[in-house]
Amino acid sequence: MKKKFNVKTYLAIACCMILQFAGAQTDGPPAKAAAKETKESPTTKEYKWSVGPVIGFKSIKSVLINDIGVEASRTIRKGERAHLELSYRSASSNYEQNWGRIPMNMKTDIGSLLIGAGYDWFPFVRFGSDSDILKSLKVSGGAWYVNKPNYDFTASLRDPLTWGQLTFTPEQIGLVSTAIKTNKVQPYLGLGYDQFYMGKNINFSINGGCLYQGKPEVTMMATNMLKPTEESAARLEHNLSSYQFIPFVQLHIQYNLN
């Protein structure tokens, strides 16, 4: 738990720092902003296309899953945009996790190509709001197609097992190969803060929400001395039934084009 807290706290801090940095990009010194406003008033530049990298995060307990890819967006009409995303999902390869009170090493195999399509609605742009903050708020919806929707990992005892004068290696004790299968098509809904309508040719955006990955199905295959652990698959599947909806966060850097 302590490890997870550190990872997520640092991540949250990093997000805040990115937001601070993003804010610094769009704010500038007050005098300059006023002058700019005077110069470009009454309208800001409008872009049609955006392209750029996207980084996404989601987590299941201590397993942090990240997506890295590129996204292309296009304005459909004022306040409405569509986007296409091509990403690769992965996770750290090794984790430590207690099963009961036995520490297990978990080697993950979570890698998949993602294709996403979505729609962003900026309600306050449509309503003609002058507030920068309000104009940057959006509602996002869409779906990802996950080529390989399984979370696979192989668990083994972290520590050797002693039997009298003999010590079994983790390899001799056995492995538990677990596959958590989710849906290939995973719709999502979320909220975001996207400064596209500030008229800059580079902007940051962040959005977060919930995606629906379906009720995870768990299969376990265990070997050697860990063979009876296969019975834990039902328990794990039961526990994961509340993970049909999982939160996600995405950070975007958009290069805006006409």
Next chain:
Amino acid sequence: MKKSKSYFRLFTGLVILLFLNQSCEKPFDGVNAILTNVKIDHKVNVQIIDANPNATNPYPANPVITLAGDAVDQGLLYTTAGELLNNSSGSAKSINNTVSLAVKPFTIISKSQPLHFYIKAEAANYISNTKEITISSLDSLQYINLSLLKISSLHDGVANTTTQTAAVNGTIAQDFVVNVDSKITGTNTTENVVTATFPANTVFKDAANNPITTTGNFSVSTTSFSANTPESISSLPGGITASTGNGVFSTFILAGAVDINANIGGTDIKSFSNPIPFKLKLSSEVFNPTTNSTIKVGDQLPVWSKDANSVTWKKEGVATVYKDATTGALQTTILVTHLSVWMVAFDEPNCANTTTLNFVSSSLIATSAFIKINVNGGSDQLVDTKLISFKNGDAIELQLGQNLNYTVSMYLGASDKGTLLSTINLAACAVSGTLTSTSISTNPSLSFDLQTSCPNGSFRYSGAIEYKVAGTKLWLPFTPSIGGKLSTNLLAWDVTYDFRIIYNNVEFKRTRKVLAAEFRQAADGSWQYFGKSDTPQTFFSSPSACN
């Protein structure tokens, strides 16, 4: 405006943190790593019992166990607690007359080279016995009964005489004749089976080959083993299948044997200044594989000797069969040069191939059976017995002597007193044979799930379990547990049973009554234990490996 943006950024950061921490649910709650000792692939459960099935107490007190042989020398034998065993006396501990042995995990036993070792049991007032045990690649669990003969109540076919005479300066002044008489089976009369004549002035020597000069009587104990009864053959020190040196294991067709121990004034005698003739009475039913008929006058019998601390029979020459002039009985005379176990027996080295015994059973669950292997011909001498628990499709490997045909019989239960299930004949060095059981037990088919919950996980036992009807004395092999699970038809409704497991050198015992009301029948017809609850329960907690 600036202030509101800062608040907004902070708010967004907190939302991010909240989102991430929303995934703090614990998917691994209640998910345990469950361990079993199933990778101990080869186990042997040896019970030391009185050879007399009618003994008041079937268990000789405080037997001392000694192991020997290749498997021990190679460091492959362990206790079920993981302690390495060696060939020192008492290395293997007997826990209430049971010795549980395990082959070192992950040891690969090839089909052509099974593991061999010997187990010797000694107990006060009993004749020690040694049994050769073979572990093939297919033997996951063997139940072995090592029977000891009580000196005061020897079985038919075994006789003992302890006698003494005065000795001066380590020798005897006159010829000293020792006679061993044995009860004739089915009668109350005895017959002379062994006569030994110690000539006057024989010099007796100790283990260092020094003449013994101790003051005291010359005392000699002679135990004879005839070929007349299975109990006698089973009690032969060193066993009827054993090593003859240079890695050769043989099956013996026993004609007769003597175990001789002597001392002068308490100093053990090892050898003599001249050979001592021992005349042995022979059964006319002994099978001679050389002539493929029973022994006759003029047949040459190989002579063997084996030291008490050795597991190898050494060939000492041959002895000729002749007829006693008075009784007309077949006899032979061997010249004993040192005090050991001596026998006259035909030997047949084991076949190059093992013989696979396949089991076909109508029962869906494991059946406990007693296997008996006899040579065809003559007295149909017993060669080996096995206690097994088998399911349809299981198999075991046998190592049998060449040039001998066999009859293999399978009985329900733990002895040949049970129902005969199947009998087959095996030709010499047959590659395989099939034993078929069509017996369907009238007992219910009970399924058990044995699990012990420990603070750091769950443990499921794999290994031997013994049981008996409460109030009886002799433990019998129960259906073994594999990963904590077993299905058995050995238990009857409304009967109270004792169960025990020897694990980590500790005996775990439970007593349970099998009540139909506490079981529920599944769709497949098997019964599962619920006790007094609505969820399946463990019938008895299995030994824990919580440490």
